Amino acid sequence: MSIVAYYVQVSLEQLQLLRQKPVLLWQMKNDARFAKAAMLDVDQDWQVISWLASPKKRLEQQDYVARMHVLDREERSTKKTDKEAFKKAVEQEMRKMGNQPQDTDAMPTDPLLKGIEGRCDKAQRDTAINFGLGGPCVYAPTEVKAIADAFALVKESAIKAQFNRATMAKYDVGGMSWKEEKDSVYEDFLLPSYRAVSQFYQSAAKAQNYVLVIYN
Structure with missing residues (x-):
């Protein structure tokens, strides 16, 4: 629903x-x-x-999908990453998708x-x-x-x-x-x-x- x-x-x-x-x-x-x-x-x-x-919404969605990809990999792996490693993994995923990592929270709405x-x-x-x-x-x-x-x-x-x-x-x-x-x-x-x-x-x-x- x-x-x-x-x-x-x-x-x-x-x-x-x-x-x-x-x-x-x-x-x-x-x-x-x-x-x-x-x-x-x-x-x-x-x-x-x-x-x-x-534009901000589009950047947020890029970040969201990258995070979901990383979380999905973690769920299928026995190895869990710490906060800093997770952040780096998301940034790598963003670049893999052809996007530049950005701090969307710092962007004005x-x-x-x-x-x-x-x-x-x-x-x-x-x-x-x-x-x-x-x-x-x-x-x-x-x-x-x-x-x-x-x-x-x-x-x-x-x-x-x-x-x-x-x-x-x-x-x-x-x-x-x-x-x-x-x-x-x-x-x-x-x-x-x-x-x-x-x-x-x-x-x-x-x-x-x-x-x-x-x-x-």
Whole structure:
């Protein structure tokens, strides 16, 4: 069962209502108090569009796959490596895959990655609204506008340029079987999902709303 990303835009007053009673989130459409609030849900595609849109996400995925390769070798071997040896083994695996090892933790998180995956500081997470996968990231209107502006600057051709099923299979993007997919998956599913998230932030910024990124 895949994890669904929910994008919710609300006013400050509506946010306070959700903090008091989180279950109202699933009843917003039928609650007059949430007039002009909006919700967008994106299933497995959120993992893929973040990879297509974010350079940092792509580097993180390279590192993740390298680590998985090293761990897989260790599981099949009786010899276990220490922390330093493991790090060197991952770096070797990265180079073997044609990549340069990088400290992705030290890289700033780009606005699109923030917007799509809801990455934020601990102080921006609202523990009062928790459906089992941690408190959502809550973006104030100023940051919503910054994310919306970043989406507006990105050309769709730049997103499409990253779509390569062989590369995506190599890095296990979204855990999908890319070799079995067709190229039409981009136009039929991925691009519409990307556009939906982009347009969601545009409308939230215009309304000066807060945005919550919730996983469930």
